[in-house]
Amino acid sequence: MIQFEHVGKRYGTSEVVSDLSLSIKAGEFCVLIGPSGSGKTTTLRMINRLIEHDSGRILFDGAEIRSFAPEALRRRMGYAIQSIGLFPHWTVEENIAAVPKLLGWSKAKIRDRVTELLGLVGLDATTYRGRYPQHLSGGQQQRVGVARALAAEPQVLLMDEPFGALDPVTRDALQAEMLRVHAASGTTIVLVTHDMDEAIRLGSRIVILDQGRIAQAGSPREILTRPASDFVADFIGRDEMGLRLLSIETVGERMRPGEEAAGEPIAASATLRHALSLLVSRAADRLPVTGADGAPAGVIHLADLTVGRP
Amino acid sequence: MSGTMNAGARRGIGLLADPLILSGLVLAGLVFGMPLLKPVFAALFPGLDRPLYEQDSFLNLTIAHVVLVGASSAISLVIGVLAGVFVTRRAGREFRPLVETIVATGQTFPPVAVLAVAVPLLGFGAAPALIALAIYGLLPITEAVVAGIESVPVGVREAARGIGMSARGRLLHVELPLAAPVALAGVRTSVIINIGTAAIASTVGAKTLGLPIIVGLSGFNTAYVLQGALVVGALAVFTDLAFERLGRRLDRWKRDSA
Numbered sequence: 001m002i003q004f005e006h007v008g009k010r011y012g013t014s015e016v017v018s019d020l021s022l023s024i025k026a027g028e029f030c031v032l033i034g035p036s037g038s039g040k041t042t043t044l045r046m047i048n049r050l051i052e053h054d055s056g057r058i059l060f061d062g063a064e065i066r067s068f069a070p071e072a073l074r075r076r077m078g079y080a081i082q083s084i085g086l087f088p089h090w091t092v093e094e095n096i097a098a099v100p101k102l103l104g105w106s107k108a109k110i111r112d113r114v115t116e117l118l119g120l121v122g123l124d125a126t127t128y129r130g131r132y133p134q135h136l137s138g139g140q141q142q143r144v145g146v147a148r149a150l151a152a153e154p155q156v157l158l159m160d161e162p163f164g165a166l167d168p169v170t171r172d173a174l175q176a177e178m179l180r181v182h183a184a185s186g187t188t189i190v191l192v193t194h195d196m197d198e199a200i201r202l203g204s205r206i207v208i209l210d211q212g213r214i215a216q217a218g219s220p221r222e223i224l225t226r227p228a229s230d231f232v233a234d235f236i237g238r239d240e241m242g243l244r245l246l247s248i249e250t251v252g253e254r255m256r257p258g259e260e261a262a263g264e265p266i267a268a269s270a271t272l273r274h275a276l277s278l279l280v281s282r283a284a285d286r287l288p289v290t291g292a293d294g295a296p297a298g299v300i301h302l303a304d305l306t307v308g309r310p
Numbered sequence: 311m312s313g314t315m316n317a318g319a320r321r322g323i324g325l326l327a328d329p330l331i332l333s334g335l336v337l338a339g340l341v342f343g344m345p346l347l348k349p350v351f352a353a354l355f356p357g358l359d360r361p362l363y364e365q366d367s368f369l370n371l372t373i374a375h376v377v378l379v380g381a382s383s384a385i386s387l388v389i390g391v392l393a394g395v396f397v398t399r400r401a402g403r404e405f406r407p408l409v410e411t412i413v414a415t416g417q418t419f420p421p422v423a424v425l426a427v428a429v430p431l432l433g434f435g436a437a438p439a440l441i442a443l444a445i446y447g448l449l450p451i452t453e454a455v456v457a458g459i460e461s462v463p464v465g466v467r468e469a470a471r472g473i474g475m476s477a478r479g480r481l482l483h484v485e486l487p488l489a490a491p492v493a494l495a496g497v498r499t500s501v502i503i504n505i506g507t508a509a510i511a512s513t514v515g516a517k518t519l520g521l522p523i524i525v526g527l528s529g530f531n532t533a534y535v536l537q538g539a540l541v542v543g544a545l546a547v548f549t550d551l552a553f554e555r556l557g558r559r560l561d562r563w564k565r566d567s568a
């Protein structure tokens with residue numbers, strides 16, 4: 001869907017992005033992460049030509065992005081940012097309708113789409129469609145921001161630290177929402193963050209940037225289990241490594257099927273990290289596990305969390 | 311029956327409690343009803359032979375005054391918006407100090423001086439008055455347009471660009487509507503100042519509400535001065551309140567929840 005081929009960007013004498021090659025496949029949830037100033041935002045904004053690259057090529061859907069008019073290109077890519085940037089003089093409905101209107105959709109189609117999107121991002125359509133942005137909480141505003149970015153069914157959704165300014169509870173809810181939206185829409189998503197837990201939770205692929213170069217790209221599991229350099233290992237956080245490894249596996253993958261145990265059960269789809277938290281807080285050495293249907297599926301033991309690790 | 315009359319009467323009183331309507335009525339009363347006040351002025355100024363300005367009707371003077379202020383403000387507005395938009399574009403950014411200096415210089419000249427300079431060039435009448443007022447009104451309007459456009463949050467600009475709005479679409483649908491409440495404050499200041507300043511324009515032969523004032527001052531007729539000043543004052547108050555009402559309409563989104 002998006003290919004970077006030896007892309008470079010410089011400001012004056014400083015090279016902000018160097019020889020960056022990366023192929024983002026359709027339907028992928030690609031997370032760009034790295035320390036502040038590593039070139040994440042620059043890389044993201046080069047995709048929709050908010051920033052023009054200096055060297056190399058960037059392809060969108062097989063064609064060089066310079067073969068598109070910038071506005072036409074951007075209308076095919078959703079864009080959501082940390083500061084959200086809702087139009088304060090437009091209602092929620094008008095904000096979400098912005099791109100469909102630019103594309104000349106019919107009124108009826110726009111209206112239906114707004115209703116659908118508000119549902120998708122978890123806002124009641126009748127309550128919120130007529131509101132102005134300043135009457136919404138930060139979390140609600142970003143939900144509208146995401147809905148606006150998705151409105152015209154873009155092939156790609158670009159997000160720059162979209163949840164960076166939200167409180168942890170709201171951020172957690174919106175991350176869950178994003179996973180649902182991604183699963184439901186199949187849109188290719190490129191998201192910038194500096195939060196490793198967010199990257200692990202959301203990304204099907206994580207790209208770690210360091211001074212404008214890719215330090216490592218791979219699935220969360222690859223990156224956690226086989227960090228390519230000391231920089232990556234440091235960046236992942238050596239102290240947090242164990243917990244992060246637990247957060248990429250589910251209880252279902254390590255439980256003992258058929259066994260039974262007493263107590264409040266945990267879902268097989270929960271992360272091992274969640275299981276560890278429950279085990280510690282209950283001072284237990286095992287937890288009953290229920291499947292997707294809610295029926296008992298097995299038991300997870302404290303020892304199962306460490307079995308087979310190097 | 312009496313119930314409906316009470317409701318009607320109450321509605322009438324309610325309208326009078328609206329300062330815009332009340333000031334409009336006072337203005338209309340002064341413009342149309344000045345001859346009716348002749349006995350009042352005669353009683354106030356018993357020493358005057360002619361206690362009422364009758365060389366021209368106050369309606370004509372008011373219309374001429376409003377046309378002069380309206381036309382000059384329209385000129386300031388068009389130039390001010392164009393200049394304000396230009397210096398906030400990427401291409402015009404470097405001209406900003408220059409434009410601001412020119413516009414501020416226009417404001418530094420007292421309007422009387424501009425009038426004095428304009429007369430030898432344009433002769434007596436409405437033309438020098440129009441130009442002097444337009445130059446004088448330019449500063450508050452340009453400043454306010456620039457301030458208004460700059461008040462648009464960076465995130466809003468970035469989002470507008472990022473979702474694919476054209477430069478023109480961003481200006482017309484995002485920047486200008488968001489700048490409008492702030493810009494309007496500048497237009498309001500400019501117009502109100504010019505309603506007062508336009509009165510001075512009668513010294514160069516423009517027909518305005520300043521005429522009775524100037525004739526009265528030169529002929530020691532305090533009643534004329536008072537009559538002109540009353541209408542100018544009522545016009546300024548009414549216009550100011552009308553701008554306030556318009557301003558509330560332009561930023562309704564700041565308050566309305568639905």
Ligand SMILES: Nc1ncnc2c1ncn2[C@@H]1O[C@H](COP(=O)(O)OP(=O)(O)O)[C@@H](O)[C@H]1O
Pocket residue numbers: 011016034035036037038039040041042043
């Ligand atoms: N317009 C600009 N002019 C000069 N330097 C810039 C500009 N924009 C970004 N930079 C520099 O480029 C580097 C990368 O910036 P950015 O992509 O925003 O990093 P990140 O999003 O990873 O924090 C930083 O060192 C930043 O100072």
Ligand SMILES: [Mg+2]
Pocket residue numbers: 040041042
């Ligand atoms: Mg950034």
